Amino acid sequence: MTDHLLEVRDLSVEFHTAAGTVRAVQNVSWHLDRGETLAILGESGSGKSVSALAVMNLIDMPPGRITSGTILLNGRDMLTMTPEERRQINGATIAMIFQDPLAHLNPVYTVGWQIAEMMTTHGQPGDRARARALELLGRVGIPDPDAAMKKYPHEFSGGQRQRLMIAMALACKPDILIADEPTTALDVTVQAQVLALLEELQQETGMGLLLITHDLGVVAEIADRVVVMNAGEIVETGNAAEVYHNPQHPYTRKLIDAAPGKGQMPKERDRSGQPLLQAQKLQKHYGAFHALKGVDLTIMPGETVAVVGESGSGKSTLARAILRLDDPDGGRILYKGSDLMAMPPRDLFRLRRDLQMVFQDPTQSLNPRMTVFKLISEAWEIHPDILPKAQWKDRVAELLVKVGLTPEMAKRYPHQFSGGQRQRIAIARALAMEPKLIVCDEAVSALDVSIQAQVIQLLDGLRREFGLSYLFIAHDLPVVRDFADRVIVMKSGRIVEEGTVRQIFEDPVQPYTRALLAASLDPDPQVQAARRHAREELEQRIPA
Structure with missing residues (x-):
């Protein structure tokens, strides 16, 4: 037998931190051919x-x-190389x-x-x-x-x-x-x-x-x-x-x-009453690029609206425009009937606590010089009426546990966590404000499946307990299927299809929506192999 292309034998790695030694890898062996x-x-x-x-x-x-x-490349130990x-x-x-x-x-x-x-x-x-x-x-x-x-x-x-x-x-x-x-x-x-x-x-x-x-x-x-x-x-x-x-x-x-997309679809929600948030004819340009082209959106109290589409379709631009993090060039944004575009800065500041966002990239949204405790409690310094300072430590610990971390992690800095753990910290920070609407921009995309399931369950529980609403931007369609009430499909800055989860997943109208669903991956290798075979057959039947 020839040597493996790459072989790892009995690898152990540890990190020495202020809190003690962390054994990150212990006697791991595997090979790649x-x-x-x-x-x-x-x-x-x-x-x-x-x-x-x-x-x-x-x-x-x-x-x-x-x-x-040892780490062997074509039989040679790389750990001994210069x-x-x-x-x-x-x-x-x-x-x-x-x-x-x-x-x-x-x-x-x-x-x-x-x-x-x-x-x-x-x-x-x-x-x-x-x-x-x-x-x-x-x-x-x-x-x-x-x-x-x-x-x-x-x-x-x-x-x-x-x-x-x-x-x-x-x-x-x-x-x-x-x-x-x-x-x-x-x-x-x-x-x-x-x-x-x-x-x-x-x-x-x-x-x-x-x-x-x-x-x-x-x-x-x-x-x-x-x-x-x-x-x-x-x-x-x-x-x-x-x-x-x-x-x-x-x-x-x-x-x-914990793999998503296998449970029952959410029941259709009653959408009567006053909307929590409405976007009307939103427009946004970046030079010659037209990122939003007359987008309309309605979110009811306690409702989760998912926005799906390819990268560059306008999903994140829509989220930033709604929160006025990036002002649109046209259209209106109504929160409980009040126009955010016409709201004076003082009123908008007070409203910020009701509208929170979990960004796609936690490395960029978490200050690397602040501990996790400081990152989460900073909201209470800005809005001191939310929580007395004497309760900050206990509340930070509670929020960390809710997102699958431990209270001891409050002393650490963002760079001491994995990518998925940093995203959980960002979610805890958003929850600290006790908001009415949370905009989740790919908030669970970096999480492993079991923590992803826990976070979705947490967000759903908070929705039921506090009447929270979510604008849930995602590319993971199985997660959308399990969590959302309604789905909006975007392409090139426009909404091409909208409906309940059942309508979108079981009876999509637009070819673009059907293509998104066909490209979604199933965790069962046999199901996925059959799905890929069907996709390849379909591609072969399409004329060049």
Whole structure:
């Protein structure tokens, strides 16, 4: 037998913190072969990303330390290599797609320059590198690649930035691609395109793909084998179908049971009475780009309205316009009958506590210099009538528990948490204001399935207890199916279809809506294989 392309043996990693030693990875062993996709599945904090960072030599040491193990690339231990040898490998032989694209794209350089730099650093001529960068932008689904080459990261949506990261990682045609939650921020159709692209590149190059994910649907679509991690340890391994249909460990069963989209659809809600919020004929331009084109929206008290659509469809722009974080260029926004566009600043300030938002990217929305306690309690400093200061500590602890964290975490800073854990902190901060409407912009997209289920259950419980309403922006259609009352489908700045969850999921009218539903992934590998086969047959019947 030949050596594995990449093999990790008895790897242990620990971090020394003020609160003590954290054993993030404990005696982990797995391997990856050429042309194979290995998925590492587990909750936030399970050690999946730390394992990948150890392979890339990207663990901060100190406070981190690899205490045992070997990492073999084509039989050679990378932990014994010199820094110069590792630099020749990273990017060229082993590349990585990171979970948080905005934190890993340089804001002062154009994206075309950054993708080309991946190749020029490893010796390719500049003109060839630029041509390859242009080709990659098209392959990962960026509109108008020629214009995109000259743009900066902030000019792209969250999903588009993730596609840029994928283009950078593929630039040097690596032997191994480590993908850390590569499709978390992508809508379902682009997710399907990206996964298909990765499979196509595997067939072309024999590349091994190490996929780190919390999404069982992605595992079902693309993974050959699965490694399930919990609390830094491997609890189960096997091929994707075996692990899903015959899990041997209670933790694996817990993950499978938490997968969304399998329960009963919400009953149709009574929509009589005065709306909580209305948007009428909203318009928004960014230069020549028309982001919103006459959008109408109504949210009733206690109602959850989901907005779905591809990246760049206008979902996040609609959310920011409604909250006046980015004033629209036309139209009206009515909250309990009062026009927010005509409201004086003092009245708008008082109203802010009623309207809260959980942003898509917690790394950017959480101040890195503030502890979790400070981040959550800051709202009570701004609005001191909400809660007496003597109760702040207990309330912060209560909110952290509600979102699946522990009270001891209040002393930490955002960088000490995983991506999913940071999003939970952002949700706790929004809940601190006791709002009437929470706008969730991909608020659960970064969460693993079991915590995602807990957070959705929490939001639903708060809705029933306090009469909360939600504007729920999401690309995860199974979550929308379980949680929303009504669904709005957006494309190119317009609403193309609207209806109850049952109407949209069981009897969609528009071809665009049907395409979104067809691209949604099922956690059952057998169901997903049949769905993909049907999709491929349909594509073959469509004339070129």
